Amino acid sequence: MQTGDMELPKVASLGEYIRQQRQQAKISLRQLAAQAGVSNPYLSQVERGLRKPSAEILNQIAKGLHISAQALYVQAGLIEDREPHSDVLAAIRADVTLTGRQRQVLIDIYESFCKENRADTAQPPQSAEHLGDGPVNPLNGITPDSREG
Amino acid sequence: MQTGDMELPKVASLGEYIRQQRQQAKISLRQLAAQAGVSNPYLSQVERGLRKPSAEILNQIAKGLHISAQALYVQAGLIEDREPHSDVLAAIRADVTLTGRQRQVLIDIYESFCKENRADTAQPPQSAEHLGDGPVNPLNGITPDSREG
DNA sequence: TCGCGCTGCTTGCAATTGCAAACTCGGTGG
DNA sequence: CCACCGAGTTTGCAATTGCAAGCAGCGCGA
Numbered sequence: 001m002q003t004g005d006m007e008l009p010k011v012a013s014l015g016e017y018i019r020q021q022r023q024q025a026k027i028s029l030r031q032l033a034a035q036a037g038v039s040n041p042y043l044s045q046v047e048r049g050l051r052k053p054s055a056e057i058l059n060q061i062a063k064g065l066h067i068s069a070q071a072l073y074v075q076a077g078l079i080e081d082r083e084p085h086s087d088v089l090a091a092i093r094a095d096v097t098l099t100g101r102q103r104q105v106l107i108d109i110y111e112s113f114c115k116e117n118r119a120d121t122a123q124p125p126q127s128a129e130h131l132g133d134g135p136v137n138p139l140n141g142i143t144p145d146s147r148e149g
Numbered sequence: 150m151q152t153g154d155m156e157l158p159k160v161a162s163l164g165e166y167i168r169q170q171r172q173q174a175k176i177s178l179r180q181l182a183a184q185a186g187v188s189n190p191y192l193s194q195v196e197r198g199l200r201k202p203s204a205e206i207l208n209q210i211a212k213g214l215h216i217s218a219q220a221l222y223v224q225a226g227l228i229e230d231r232e233p234h235s236d237v238l239a240a241i242r243a244d245v246t247l248t249g250r251q252r253q254v255l256i257d258i259y260e261s262f263c264k265e266n267r268a269d270t271a272q273p274p275q276s277a278e279h280l281g282d283g284p285v286n287p288l289n290g291i292t293p294d295s296r297e298g
Numbered sequence: 299t300c301g302c303g304c305t306g307c308t309t310g311c312a313a314t315t316g317c318a319a320a321c322t323c324g325g326t327g328g
Numbered sequence: 329c330c331a332c333c334g335a336g337t338t339t340g341c342a343a344t345t346g347c348a349a350g351c352a353g354c355g356c357g358a
Contacts (some may be wrong), residue, residue, distance in 0.1 A: 012221045024250035028338060034179065039317045044336060054322070055204030064254050068242035069228045070219075075245075079218045088255075088352090091240035102262045104236075104254045113251040178306060190349045193307060200345070203315090 014076040015049040021065050022047075036064030165196040166224045170214050171196075185213030 022032050025049070032039040037060050045051040046061075053061070058076065060071040073079045092098070092106050171181050178196070182189040186209050194200040195210075210216040223283060224230045241247070241255050251290070 016213075019250070021249040025253065026253060028334080030271075030334085035190050041337070041339090042316050043320085044189075045316090045337095048337090051315070052205075055222065055225065057316080058204060059227045065249055066242075066256065067249060068239070070243060071245045073204065073218075073222070076204065079206045079222075088240040089239070090257075091236040095237050097266055098262060106255065106259060106262075110255060113247060113255070117246055117248070117251075179304085190307070190309090190348085191346050194346090197307090203345070267349080298315080 002149070006050075012129040013049075014072070017075045017129060018043075018061060018065070019047040020037065032061070036060040135145050160222070162198075163225045164196040167210060167214070167221070168196040170216060174214060181210070182211050185209040 023027065025032075027035075029043055030040045033043045036043070036057075038057055041049065041059075042053075043061070046053045047055070055073075055078075058132060059069045059070050062072045070079065088110055092103055092110070095103070098106070168216055169182055174181075176184075178192055179189045182192040185192070185206075187206055191200065191202075191206075192210070195202050195206070204222075205228070207221050207227075208218045211221045219228070238256060241259070242253070247255070251286065
């Protein structure tokens with residue numbers, strides 16, 4: 001492929017995304033490289049968009065970052081953006097192993113994170129209104145089991 | 150040539166899957182190669198597991214086969230079929246609006262909750278049960294549903 | 299019998315991946 | 329001052345990807 005005109009920006013955004021996630025996780029490039037099982041110089045090049053990592057490397061990086069490989073694939077433009085942001089709340093509510101109190105804690109934390117991010121970036125990525133904006137009733141249909149001490 | 154089929158088992162299943170899908174679609178190798186935008190010999194090698202295609206090629210092949218790229222990635226072992234434990238973890242991991250740190254916090258909290266609850270039900274961690282046939286506990290009314298939807 | 303087109307497979311080769319080693323820049327302590 | 333450590337980067341190099349060209353087998357019409 002000699003005509004490499006439009007290939008660079010794609011991976012650039014991927015690299016920026018990786019770097020962003022890494023810095024938010026407060027770990028160094030070498031640390032992430034070790035956790036992901038890739039070499040540090042290569043990770044550096046990937047983050048700057050100089051190299052286009054293979055799927056395997058991408059997967060390892062995702063593991064090292066503790067994020068889903070799908071998120072990276074979407075960023076890399078390798079798969080279509082499925083559901084922009086899945087129902088974390090729905091999954092939490094549907095988890096029968098959690099006690100009502102635990103459920104409430106998770107929901108509170110998640111919503112506070114969403115709010116934090118919306119205030120932080122000052123640019124809402126997509127329509128995230130249906131999360132904390134509306135009158136979300138975390139206890140709807142779920143009786144707070146007082147079996148938890 | 151002695152066809153050493155089992156010499157390269159890793160990608161073999163992926164290649165077989167691609168070939169299967171192609172034959173089910175009733176198209177020739179060259180046709181699929183053209184539709185996917187890859188060379189025919191390379192596709193041949195991929196189908197026989199002699200080459201490990203990059204994510205881009207995989208994506209193009211998925212497009213040419215009119216199947217989801219995710220299916221191919223799963224077959225290639227590049228993404229987990231799904232988290233065996235919970236939908237909550239999957240949802241958290243798939244949420245691209247969270248930062249890595251936030252994600253880790255949520256995961257940690259959720260897992261600690263799970264552990265806490267496991268201690269309640271007195272279920273030991275992973276144990277090789279090939280010796281005694283340790284079946285299920287009779288009182289498990291709230292076993293984590295290990296089936297995805 | 300040829301030739302033609304189609305199937306898939308094998309062979310070199312340019313380009314790229316991914317790594318080990320070495321390099322640069324800042325901070326800390328002797 | 330210099331040694332040391334950790335951050336990220338640069339530099340060659342082995343291994344691999346992915347392709348163009350060419351090869352062998354099979355069915356069909358003349």
